[in-house]
Amino acid sequence: xxxxxxxxxxxxxxxxxxxxxxxxxxxxxxxxxxxxxxxxxxxxxxxxxxxxxxxxxxxxxxxxxxxxxxxxxxxxxxxxxxxxxxxxxxxxxxxxxxxxxxxxxxxxxxxxxxxxxxxxxxxxxxxxxxxxxxxxxxxxxxxxxxxxxxxxxxxxxxxxxxxxxxxxxxxxxxxxxxxxxxxxxxxxxxxxxxxxxxxxxxxxxxxxxxxxxxxxxxxxxxxxxxxxxxxxxxxxxxxxxxxxxxxxxxxxxxxxx
Amino acid sequence: xxxxxxxxxxxxxxxxxxxxxxxxxxxxxxxxxxxxxxxxxxxxxxxxxxxxxxxxxxxxxxxxxxxxxxxxxxxxxxxxxxxxxxxxxxxxxxxxxxxxxxxxxxxxxxxxxxxxxxxxxxxxxxxxxxxxxxxxxxxxxxxxxxxxxxxxxxxxxxxxxxxxxxxxxxxxxxxxxxxxxxxxxxxxxxxxxxxxxxxxxxxxxxxxxxxxxxxxxxxxxxxxxxxxxxxxxxxxxxxxxxxxxxxxxxxxxxxxxxxxxxxxxxxxxxxxxx
Numbered sequence: 179x180x181x182x183x184x185x186x187x188x189x190x191x192x193x194x195x196x197x198x199x200x201x202x203x204x205x206x207x208x209x210x211x212x213x214x215x216x217x218x219x220x221x222x223x224x225x226x227x228x229x230x231x232x233x234x235x236x237x238x239x240x241x242x243x244x245x246x247x248x249x250x251x252x253x254x255x256x257x258x259x260x261x262x263x264x265x266x267x268x269x270x271x272x273x274x275x276x277x278x279x280x281x282x283x284x285x286x287x288x289x290x291x292x293x294x295x296x297x298x299x300x301x302x303x304x305x306x307x308x309x310x311x312x313x314x315x316x317x318x319x320x321x322x323x324x325x326x327x328x329x330x331x332x333x334x335x336x337x338x339x340x341x342x343x344x345x346x347x348x349x350x351x352x353x354x355x356x357x358x359x360x361x362x363x364x365x366x367x368x369x370x371x372x373x374x375x376x377x378x379x380x381x382x383x384x385x386x387x388x389x390x391x392x393x394x395x396x397x398x399x400x401x402x403x404x405x406x407x408x409x410x411x412x413x414x415x416x417x418x419x420x421x422x423x424x425x426x427x428x429x430x431x432x433x434x435x
Numbered sequence: 436x437x438x439x440x441x442x443x444x445x446x447x448x449x450x451x452x453x454x455x456x457x458x459x460x461x462x463x464x465x466x467x468x469x470x471x472x473x474x475x476x477x478x479x480x481x482x483x484x485x486x487x488x489x490x491x492x493x494x495x496x497x498x499x500x501x502x503x504x505x506x507x508x509x510x511x512x513x514x515x516x517x518x519x520x521x522x523x524x525x526x527x528x529x530x531x532x533x534x535x536x537x538x539x540x541x542x543x544x545x546x547x548x549x550x551x552x553x554x555x556x557x558x559x560x561x562x563x564x565x566x567x568x569x570x571x572x573x574x575x576x577x578x579x580x581x582x583x584x585x586x587x588x589x590x591x592x593x594x595x596x597x598x599x600x601x602x603x604x605x606x607x608x609x610x611x612x613x614x615x616x617x618x619x620x621x622x623x624x625x626x627x628x629x630x631x632x633x634x635x636x637x638x639x640x641x642x643x644x645x646x647x648x649x650x651x652x653x654x655x656x657x658x659x660x661x662x663x664x665x666x667x668x669x670x671x672x673x674x675x676x677x678x679x680x681x682x683x684x685x686x687x688x689x690x691x692x693x694x695x696x697x698x699x700x701x702x703x704x705x706x707x708x709x
Contacts, residue, residue: 229605249605260466260598261653270595274606279588306653326606 181206182242182330182362183228189236190223196235197223203381203390205330205364210356212373213366215383221366224383225334228364248328250319252335258308264318265290265303271322293325294318297351313344320351330362331355337372349376370402375418397421440675449567449575450670450688453628456579457640458648458666459586460621462658465645467597471529472518473641475536476622479514480629480637482543483507489546504574508626515622519615562633564674564684571631578627582620593617594655636685640666643692650699665695 181204191197198220205211205228215221226232227239229247248271268290269282276282282290294300297317302310307318316336323331333352337345353376356363367373374380374397381390384405389396396402397419402410409424440447464473487503495501514535526534567575586593596603596613604610628637648662673688 231604247605249602251599251601255601256599257466257597259649260594261649261655261658262598263654266655267598270591270599270602271606273591273595274608276591278592281591322602332605 180242182209182245184240185224185227185237186240187237188227188234188239190220190227190232191235192223192232194235198383198386198388199236201237201388205362207329207362208360210353210363210376210378211365211381212377212379213364213381213383214370214373215368217368219383219385220388221368221383222334224381225332225366229332245330246326246328248323248326248331250316250323250331250333250336252338253312253315253319254338255334256315256319258315260307262307263303264294264299264305264307264310267307267318268293268303268322268325271325275326290321290325293321296324296355297321311344312340313347316340316344316348317351320348320355324355328361330364332364332366334366335368336365337367337369345372349373352376370421371419374421393419399424439679443565443674443678445569445572446565446567446684447671447674448569449572449631450564450674450684451667452572452575452579453632453637454640454644454666454670454688455663456575456582456624457628457637458644458662459583459659460617460624461641461643461645461666462648462655462662463593463597463617464621464641465649470642471532471536472618473621473625474638475532475539476511476514476518476625477629477634477637477641478536478539478543480507480511480622480626481634482539482546483510483626484630485543485546485550486510488550492550503630504627507629508623511622511626512619515618516615519611519618521611521614562629562631562636562685564631564636564688565678567631575627575631578623582624585616585620589613589616633685636689639689639692643689643696644669647692647695647699650696650703661699665692665699669695 183205185201185203188201189196189199190201201224213221213224223232227234229249230241265287269286271293272282272286272289276286291300291303294303297320299314299317299321302314302318307315310318320331320333331352336348336352340348349372352363352365355361363377365373365377374393377393379390379392380396381388382396382405387405389401389405391401397412399410399412402412402421411422411424413420413422461473464470483506484503487501487506490501490506592608592613593616596608596610597617600610625637625641628640632640644662644666645658647665648658648660651661652658669688669692673691674684676682676691677684677687
């Protein structure tokens with residue numbers, strides 16, 4: 179089966195300035211990929227190229243003709259001063275399907291309720307978006323992405339600014355959507371420790387460097403020390419991986435780091 | 436008192452039409468935090484009026500092309516294209532607005548200072564609501580009805596790109612195009628109202644009713660409703676008080692609008708703590 183998205187030796191950047199060069203990877207159907215790296219490393223650049231709002235400077239980014247993204251923006255990208263109910267926000271995910279100048283139908287509202295039920299907050303449908311907790315707002319935005327019936331769910335920093343409980347619940351929900359519904363998921367995050375315990379593959383972006391592989395391939399001391407340029411240790415606590423910076427130096431491909 | 440007001444009913448109808456148009460678009464102006472874009476556009480539109488009055492005073496009517504509303508509309512639309520383009524290099528957006536506002540204000544005052552008409556200065560500052568004729572009201576309606584129809588027809592699109600432009604973009608919306616449509620309707624309404632209402636009242640109608648709406652409602656429909664109602668009430672009450680007490684109509688309407696904001700704020704406080 180053809181991949182949903184293919185980056186082929188893509189050079190990405192703004193104007194004439196290249197941020198990332200020679201990026202090649204594919205997102206096959208059913209993938210659960212984490213795009214991880216520190217702030218400013220180029221995650222958003224890859225994300226924009228993926229979504230089609232940034233044309234590559236070189237190489238190509240190819241999207242399958244049937245591809246439809248369900249995009250979940252960073253929570254602070256949304257303006258909560260708008261007096262909108264949760265259901266109104268979820269309905270926005272169907273606006274392009276409803277068509278120009280037309281109003282949502284009963285069927286659209288039914289689907290919006292279903293999406294809210296899917297993420298466990300249908301009881302909040304008539305509440306004001308601004309009155310919700312961070313986790314509830316995030317579930318609303320996920321429901322909006324789902325109601326458009328996407329084949330790839332793209333989440334941009336879904337746990338930013340959330341406490342431990344909300345973070346665990348949101349990441350659990352995303353994994354459930356992948357496992358239960360077979361949804362292809364791309365999760366963008368700076369938090370390697372959080373994401374690595376949920377996704378199946380990781381694309382690591384660090385200061386212009388890019389590496390992609392299965393979680394087992396990427397979450398090794400060798401690979402991470404090489405990418406981050408500092409010695410790191412990967413520990414396992416009750417099946418969960420934790421990456422910590424190490425104080426002693428180690429050898430990575432002949433270099434002491 | 437009311438019979439005196441009825442003598443100026445054509446002017447009152449015109450004020451109500453201006454209130455209606457501005458209060459609908461004002462909801463977007465306030466929610467999108469482009470209040471000062473509204474102020475700058477109002478000032479540019481006003482400078483257009485000043486330019487037309489100066490041209491008329493200098494005997495350069497240009498075969499009717501120097502009509503105040505026409506000149507005001509042309510200048511405002513140029514500014515709309517500028518603000519909607521979003522490309523201003525290294526100059527921060529709010530600085531651009533500040534530059535536009537202050538230059539437009541200065542140019543307007545300079546032109547008015549040299550305008551031959553004795554009433555020009557007053558019109559430039561506070562408009563001339565009492566001077567609205569039936570024909571003017573019909574012109575205002577001819578602008579307002581299509582603008583409101585556009586806003587009703589494309590409500591969900593304008594709302595979506597205003598609320599979450601990045602997600603709208605991923606769903607295929609041409610965000611810049613919708614921004615331009617919103618700014619164009621804003622510019623047309625400002626330019627058509629400016630000659631009669633003046634900078635102060637147009638700016639007031641773009642901001643205060645929408646704030647009243649936001650204070651009184653938690654839904655978009657409710658915000659639009661209260662914004663329009665409060666603007667119409669302010670126009671009616673302010674105008675009705677200004678005529679018998681020989682007060683300038685624009686400031687009187689603005690003052691009533693301010694009272695309505697304070698009352699709404701009080702209601703909101705009482706409901707929040709009740």
